[in-house]
Amino acid sequence: MVSDRQGSTEIDLITEISTLYYVQGATQEVIANRLGLSRIRVGRLLKRAQAEGIVDVRVRQHPTVSAELEWEFKRRFSIKRALISLDHADADGQRSSVASLVADHMSRTLADGHIVAVGMGRNVGAVADNVFGEDRLGVSFVCAIGGSLRAGEYMNPDHICRRLASKFGGESETLYAPALVQNADLRDAFHENHTVRQTLDRARRADTALIGVGDVSENSNMVRMGWFSPSEIAEARLSGTVGDVMGYDFIDIHGNPSLTPMQGRVIGLNIQDLVRIPDVIAIASEHTKAVGILGALRTGVIDTLATSATNAHTIIRLDEATRTGGEIPPDLADLA
Numbered sequence: 001m002v003s004d005r006q007g008s009t010e011i012d013l014i015t016e017i018s019t020l021y022y023v024q025g026a027t028q029e030v031i032a033n034r035l036g037l038s039r040i041r042v043g044r045l046l047k048r049a050q051a052e053g054i055v056d057v058r059v060r061q062h063p064t065v066s067a068e069l070e071w072e073f074k075r076r077f078s079i080k081r082a083l084i085s086l087d088h089a090d091a092d093g094q095r096s097s098v099a100s101l102v103a104d105h106m107s108r109t110l111a112d113g114h115i116v117a118v119g120m121g122r123n124v125g126a127v128a129d130n131v132f133g134e135d136r137l138g139v140s141f142v143c144a145i146g147g148s149l150r151a152g153e154y155m156n157p158d159h160i161c162r163r164l165a166s167k168f169g170g171e172s173e174t175l176y177a178p179a180l181v182q183n184a185d186l187r188d189a190f191h192e193n194h195t196v197r198q199t200l201d202r203a204r205r206a207d208t209a210l211i212g213v214g215d216v217s218e219n220s221n222m223v224r225m226g227w228f229s230p231s232e233i234a235e236a237r238l239s240g241t242v243g244d245v246m247g248y249d250f251i252d253i254h255g256n257p258s259l260t261p262m263q264g265r266v267i268g269l270n271i272q273d274l275v276r277i278p279d280v281i282a283i284a285s286e287h288t289k290a291v292g293i294l295g296a297l298r299t300g301v302i303d304t305l306a307t308s309a310t311n312a313h314t315i316i317r318l319d320e321a322t323r324t325g326g327e328i329p330p331d332l333a334d335l336a
Helices: 002-023 028-035 039-051 063-077 091-109 122-129 149-155 157-168 184-192 194-204 230-238 271-275 287-297 309-322 330-335
Strands: 081-085 115-118 139-143 170-173 208-215 243-245 249-251 279-283 304-308
Touching: 002 028, 002 039, 028 039, 063 081, 063 287, 063 309, 081 091, 081 309, 091 122, 091 208, 091 279, 091 304, 115 157, 115 194, 122 149, 122 157, 122 208, 122 279, 139 157, 139 194, 149 157, 157 170, 184 194, 194 271, 208 287, 243 287, 249 287, 287 304, 287 309, 304 309
Parallel strands: 081 304, 115 139, 115 208, 139 170, 208 279, 279 304
Antiparallel strands: 208 243, 243 249
């Protein structure tokens, strides 16, 4: 019991220091003098406050910069909004930064009774890690794609739905089907299953969809999970495939369905289903996904795009270069 009291006292001290520093604007020197501590200890406790989740520090684009980029994306792609994060050298930091913008957007727009159709992937999963609001809502988070053992819990839609429901409040609904099957006939058979059809029908009635955008590369999640081989990916790229929308609709740079044998094997919602959902949020933080994001934007299905500043500028350049059938600039060719 003594150790518990000591731990509680330490947390109380960290919270008090954090409030003085981040809320009241006191300097570390003033805090040290007021509490009878050394400046070194105050600095260490402030670092602990971030590490233990007592303090959530977020740095965003200046509103003017974000507004200019958002206006340009609205003009070019007829989307409703663009959530643009600052650039980070660290991939995990970049993912968290983009995901926090999505979490804030969902905190503002979700309401009791809403349904959210949820995809899979690291970016989608990161959204649940960055929900910090205290309001509890009656929201239904429904899997919009099947699951995969190789994806692991963090990237699986079922696990993501459960975490989102625990953060926002509400319930989660599992899609009892694999994400990937051997062929389109087997996929169609699963879609006819009563349990699968019931969950997908509920996902189709969603107010919001939270989806990822994939790239087509030998290092993609689909290859790491064993869905497709590197040779299948290479063949798809040669046929003009640049990415996928939520793991199943493979597209070319103009947003058209690509002609690849990988098409039509995933159990979940498709682009036609997503078109009917009022707010389709597409999240992609990796710099390798700029071409795939451009293709996804050109499908017309995305309402809210969340990505990095570097991706945003690259997408605009790619759109300018390829809008009238032009070629991708040499310095961006590695992205295609």
